[in-house]
Amino acid sequence: MIQNNVLLEKTLDFSVRVVRSYQYLIKEKHEDVMSRQLLRSATSIGANAREAVYGTSKQDFIAKLHIALKETSETEYWLILLQRTAYLSDRQAESLLSDCLAIKKILISTLNTCKESST
Template sequence: MISLYKKLQQEREFVISNQILRSGTSIGANIEEALAGQSKRDFTAKMSISSKEARETKYWLRLLKESEITSIGVDSLILNIDELIRILTSIVKTSQQNLTKS
């Protein structure tokens, strides 16, 4: 995401690049917070935020691709974010189920 941000900045695309940087880096930051969570509920909440940020990042990547405001290819990033969304969704669902069992 940071590399894409830098490329977009070089092309003088500032709005979407800032959005992608913000949401894309928030994914990892919230995962790190989840891993240091004070409770199972805290872990689940932070992972849920990561999942939402991943979905937002996918939105910005799709918008970037479909708007054709740049020639930078983002297809592989969209595939990667799709996989990450699936992983995070699975983690959140499992964590929520474990919360109800406790």
């Protein structure tokens, strides 16, 4: 189930991009507080998605994906804030936001499918 899992691949790739953005923000922009928050929330998305795959029950799976979805929303917030405060350029932020939105759509779709199959 881990191999060829689109959600896990996208979240890992996104985490790598955010880690690189964090390094840029620290070194080039000397911004520590918001970038650390971004790093935490963005990397948590993939960690929770991966935990969901190994969940002990369907309810555990759904709970972990809900946490990942919440972290996605928080990540969007930090990206928008970093963009509005000019720490990230529009191009940088929009690229990351696009990836974040794609992950959000997958999470919502997966959660909806799980809920439908439960009824």
